[in-house]
Amino acid sequence: MDKSFVDYFGRTLMECVRDRTIYSFDKVVDGKMLGEVGELYAKLMSSFDDDQMEIIHKYIIPDVVDKCIFNMLHFIETSDDMDIIVASDVEEKRLKEICHVLSSKLLAENGWRDMYSKNKV
Numbered sequence: 294m295d296k297s298f299v300d301y302f303g304r305t306l307m308e309c310v311r312d313r314t315i316y317s318f319d320k321v322v323d324g325k326m327l328g329e330v331g332e333l334y335a336k337l338m339s340s341f342d343d344d345q346m347e348i349i350h351k352y353i354i355p356d357v358v359d360k361c362i363f364n365m366l367h368f369i370e371t372s373d374d375m376d377i378i379v380a381s382d383v384e385e386k387r388l389k390e391i392c393h394v395l396s397s398k399l400l401a402e403n404g405w406r407d408m409y410s411k412n413k414v
Contacts, residue, residue, distance in 0.1 A: 298379045299392045303405035311358055315412045318354045320348065359373055359400060366396040 307413045324335035327367045329366070370389060377388040388395065398404050 298310045298350055298381070299398065300405075300408075301381075302377065302379050302388060303398055304409040306362065307405050307409035308411075311362060311406070314358045314410050318358070319350055321355055322354070359406065363396050363399055365407070366399060370395045 317326075321331055321334045322338055324331070324338065326334065341349070369377060370393065378385050379388055392398065399406055
């Protein structure tokens with residue numbers, strides 16, 4: 294396995310997808326998101342106490358995001374029609390050719406989430 298390409302993909306996925314999504318949902322749950330969705334969530338969450346809000350922030354949001362990413366990676370690795378190309382300045386690699394267990398890289402001990410995400414579980 295070409296570790297540098299796999300790690301680059303994992304780091305980018307954690308920073309640009311996982312962390313940004315968690316940050317966005319934290320804002321929504323805290324009532325800091327504007328628009329209809331923000332107003333709806335603010336209304337729904339207004340009766341929650343601090344302990345309930347902490348559970349949502351600390352456990353529910355990260356878990357939902359992780360399950361979505363895991364399912365996407367599993368779909369890609371098991372699909373005959375899907376792949377991701379990771380490119381550097383000098384070459385491109387098909388991710389499925391260099392890593393056959395993408396989904397396990399996300400949640401494993403010392404996996405992408407542990408190594409690269411700002412939001413630990």
